[in-house]
Amino acid sequence: MSRLPRPDISRDGEALRSNQFGDIYYQEADGLAETRHVFLDGNDLPERFARHAGTRPFIIGELGFGTGLNLLAAAHLFEEVAPSEARLHFWSAEGFPLDPEELGGILSAITTRWPELGDWAERLARAYPRPRPGQVQIDLSDRVRLTLGFGPATEVLSETDFHADAWFLDGFSPAQNPEMWSEDLLHLAATHTRPGGSFATFTVAGAVRRSLEAAGFTLARRQGFGRKREMLTGRMPGDETSAAPQIRKLTIIGAGIAGACAAFEARRAGLDVEIIDRESPGAGASGNPAGLLMPRLEAQDNPAARFYRDAFLFARRFYGDHSPDALLAFGGAMQGETERYHRVLETGLWPDGELHLEADRLLAGAAALLSPRDAIAALIEGCSFRQGQVEAIDQSSEHITLTLRDGTVESDAVLVSAGPRSAKLAGFEEDMSASRGQVDIFAGPAPPHILTEGTYIAPLDSLLIAGATYDPAQADDVPEPDEASSAANRVAAEALLHRPAGNWISARASLRATTRDRHPIAGELDESGRVFALTGLGSRGLVTAPILARHLIARMTGDVSPLSLPISCFAAPGRFAERRRRRGQS
Numbered sequence: 196m197s198r199l200p201r202p203d204i205s206r207d208g209e210a211l212r213s214n215q216f217g218d219i220y221y222q223e224a225d226g227l228a229e230t231r232h233v234f235l236d237g238n239d240l241p242e243r244f245a246r247h248a249g250t251r252p253f254i255i256g257e258l259g260f261g262t263g264l265n266l267l268a269a270a271h272l273f274e275e276v277a278p279s280e281a282r283l284h285f286w287s288a289e290g291f292p293l294d295p296e297e298l299g300g301i302l303s304a305i306t307t308r309w310p311e312l313g314d315w316a317e318r319l320a321r322a323y324p325r326p327r328p329g330q331v332q333i334d335l336s337d338r339v340r341l342t343l344g345f346g347p348a349t350e351v352l353s354e355t356d357f358h359a360d361a362w363f364l365d366g367f368s369p370a371q372n373p374e375m376w377s378e379d380l381l382h383l384a385a386t387h388t389r390p391g392g393s394f395a396t397f398t399v400a401g402a403v404r405r406s407l408e409a410a411g412f413t414l415a416r417r418q419g420f421g422r423k424r425e426m427l428t429g430r431m432p433g434d435e436t437s438a439a440p441q442i443r444k445l446t447i448i449g450a451g452i453a454g455a456c457a458a459f460e461a462r463r464a465g466l467d468v469e470i471i472d473r474e475s476p477g478a479g480a481s482g483n484p485a486g487l488l489m490p491r492l493e494a495q496d497n498p499a500a501r502f503y504r505d506a507f508l509f510a511r512r513f514y515g516d517h518s519p520d521a522l523l524a525f526g527g528a529m530q531g532e533t534e535r536y537h538r539v540l541e542t543g544l545w546p547d548g549e550l551h552l553e554a555d556r557l558l559a560g561a562a563a564l565l566s567p568r569d570a571i572a573a574l575i576e577g578c579s580f581r582q583g584q585v586e587a588i589d590q591s592s593e594h595i596t597l598t599l600r601d602g603t604v605e606s607d608a609v610l611v612s613a614g615p616r617s618a619k620l621a622g623f624e625e626d627m628s629a630s631r632g633q634v635d636i637f638a639g640p641a642p643p644h645i646l647t648e649g650t651y652i653a654p655l656d657s658l659l660i661a662g663a664t665y666d667p668a669q670a671d672d673v674p675e676p677d678e679a680s681s682a683a684n685r686v687a688a689e690a691l692l693h694r695p696a697g698n699w700i701s702a703r704a705s706l707r708a709t710t711r712d713r714h715p716i717a718g719e720l721d722e723s724g725r726v727f728a729l730t731g732l733g734s735r736g737l738v739t740a741p742i743l744a745r746h747l748i749a750r751m752t753g754d755v756s757p758l759s760l761p762i763s764c765f766a767a768p769g770r771f772a773e774r775r776r777r778r779g780q781s
C-alpha cells in the first residue's frame with residue numbers, strides 16, 4: 196500500500212517546527228527576508244526573471260516544499276519583474292506533505308505576517324490538493340504553475356525529465372535530514388539542470404559541497420543570511436540563453452476533445468495554433484450530448500492506476516476551471532464489483548475522501564457529467580479554425596507540410612488528434628481500431644446521480660442519458676443511430692433504474708479510437724519532435740484528454756510534464772513497435 200507519511204508539526208515560539216526533523220520550516224521574524232536572500236538573490240533571480248523570454252517557462256526545482264514560502268516569494272518576484280508573456284514553473288518535492296487544512300492555516304499566518312504574499316498565498320490555499328503519492332500539477336495563475344512531487348525526493352525526481360533553470364535546495368538541515376542531501380539526490384538535481392542553470396542553499400556543509408561539485412556545479416560561497424556567515428551557490432557550465440529551436444506554430448488535426456484540450460494548452464504556452472477539422476468541432480465521438488467524467492479504477496498500484504487516477508483528478512479541475520458551464524451533473528456511484536472496490540481503496544493511491552464505499556457501491560463525489568461540445572467550444576474560443584480534410588503529412592523540409600484536399604498548410608509542429616482516422620495519418624493501422632458506440636436519451640424520470648455498472652445512466656436536465664454500446668467498426672464508417680442499440684441501452688438503463696426509462700427522445704452514434712492495449716497514445720511520432728499524436732482515447736477520452744494534452748504541450752515547449760516518466764512511457768506512441776521488435780517481428 197502506498198501512503199504518504201504525515202508531517203508532525205508544532206509551534207515553537209515564533210517558528211513552525213518539524214518534530215520529525217527537529218528543525219524549523221521558517222522564522223516568523225525574518226523567514227521571507229531569508230528566502231529572498233538565500234534562494235532568490237542566491238540564484239540571481241531578479242535579473243534572470245527580468246530577461247526571460249520565449250515559450251519555454253523559467254523552471255525552478257526545489258527539494259523541500261514545506262509551507263510553500265519559497266514558492267510564494269518566487270511567484271511574487273516573477274510577477275513584478277518578468278516580461279508579461281514569460282511563464283514560471285515551480286517544481287517541488289515533498290516527502291511529508293501538509294494537509295490542505297494545515298497548510299491553509301499556515302498560509303493565513305504567512306499573509307498576516309507578509310501581506311505582500313497574500314494574493315499568492317490565497318491562490319495556493321485554493322488550489323493545493325489533498326496529497327497523494329506521485330506528481331500533481333496546479334495553476335496558480337495563467338503564468339505561474341506548480342508541480343508537487345509527493346514522495347521521497349529521489350524517487351519523485353528520478354521519475355521526471357525536466358531541466359531546471361534554478362534549484363532551491365531547502366531540505367531540513369543536513370544533520371537532521373541526510374536523505375535530502377545525499378550524493379545521489381544532489382547528482383540527480385544536477386542532471387535535471389539546464390546548461391548555465393544554478394542552485395542556492397543555506398548550508399555550506401562539506402559533504403554537500405563535495406557532492407554538488409562532483410555533480411558538475413561550479414561553486415561559489417556568498418554571505419549567509421543574518422548571523423550565518425556563509426551560504427552556497429553554484430552554476431552549471433554552459434550558456435543559459437542558448438536554446439533549442441522553438442516551436443512557434445502548432446497545427447492540430449481534429450477538433451474533438453483531444454484537439455481542443457491541446458489547442459487550449461498550446462495557446463496558454465504562447466504558441467500560434469491552427470485547428471483543422473474535416474467537418475466541424477465535435478463532429479466525432481466528442482459530439483455526444485454528454486459523457487461521464489468517472490475514474491477508471493485499478494486494484495493495484497501500477498502506472499496505469501496512477502495514470503487514470505491523475506487523469507480523472509486533473510480533468511475535474513481542468514473543466515471546472517476552463518469550461519465550468521460544460522459540467523452538467525455531479526456525483527457518481529459504481530456498483531457490481533464490491534470486492535474489487537475494497538482492493539482499489541487498499542492501494543492507498545486515492546486522496547482521502549475522494550472515493551468511499553457505501554453498502555456495495557463505490558461513491559465518487561467528484562464524478563461529473565460533461566457536455567463535450569460545450570467544453571470544446573469554450574476551449575477553442577478564439578483559435579484559428581479551418582475546415583478541411585488532411586490527407587498527408589510531409590516532414591521532409593524545415594517546416595511540416597500538410598496536404599489538404601484543397602491546398603497545403605505549413606507548420607513548425609503538428610498534432611494528430613483525428614480520432615479513428617489518426618490510425619492512417621499517424622501510421623497506427625496495425626495498433627488501432629474503431630469501435631462504434633451509441634448513447635440514448637429517454638424521458639426518464641432522471642436518476643438522482645450518475646450510476647454505472649458496465650453501462651451507465653445519468654441525469655441530463657430532467658431527462659435520462661444511457662450508454663453506451665460497443666460494436667466493431669471501420670475508421671471511415673459514418674455511424675447512424677440504430678434501433679438495436681437503442682433497445683440495448685434501454686434494457687441496460689432499466690436494469691440499473693429498476694423502473695421504465697420512459698419515452699425515447701433521441702440517440703447519437705459515433706466512433707471510438709481504441710488501441711491494441713486499450714491505453715491512449717500521447718507523444719512524439721518522430722525523433723525531431725515535430726509530429727505528435729494524441730489519440731486512441733477509447734471510452735475514456737473525456738477524462739484522459741486534458742492531462743495528455745498538457746503533457747504533449749509540455750514536451751513541445753520544454754515545460755514540466757504533469758505525468759511522471761513511468762506513466763508517460765506507458766502512453767508512448769512507440770510502445771507497439773517496440774513490443775513487435777522485442778518479439779522479433781520487425
Ligand SMILES: Cc1cc2nc3c(=O)[nH]c(=O)nc-3n(C[C@H](O)[C@H](O)[C@H](O)COP(=O)(O)OP(=O)(O)OC[C@H]3O[C@@H](n4cnc5c(N)ncnc54)[C@H](O)[C@@H]3O)c2cc1C
Pocket residue numbers: 448449450451452453454471472473474475476477478479480481482483485486487488583584585586612613614615616617620631632633634662663664704705706707708729730731732733734735736737738739
Ligand atoms: C457512445 C460513446 C460514449 C462515450 N462515453 C464516454 C464517457 O462517458 N466518458 C469518456 O471519458 N469518454 C467517453 N467516450 C469516449 C470519448 O467520447 C472519446 O474518447 C473522445 O471523444 C475522443 O476524442 P478525440 O478528440 O480523440 O476524437 P473525436 O472526437 O472523434 O475527434 C476527431 C476529430 O477529427 C476529425 N478528423 C478526422 N480525420 C480528419 C482528417 N483527416 N482531417 C481533419 N480532421 C479530421 C473529425 O472530424 C473529428 O472532429 C464515449 C465514446 C462513445 C463513442
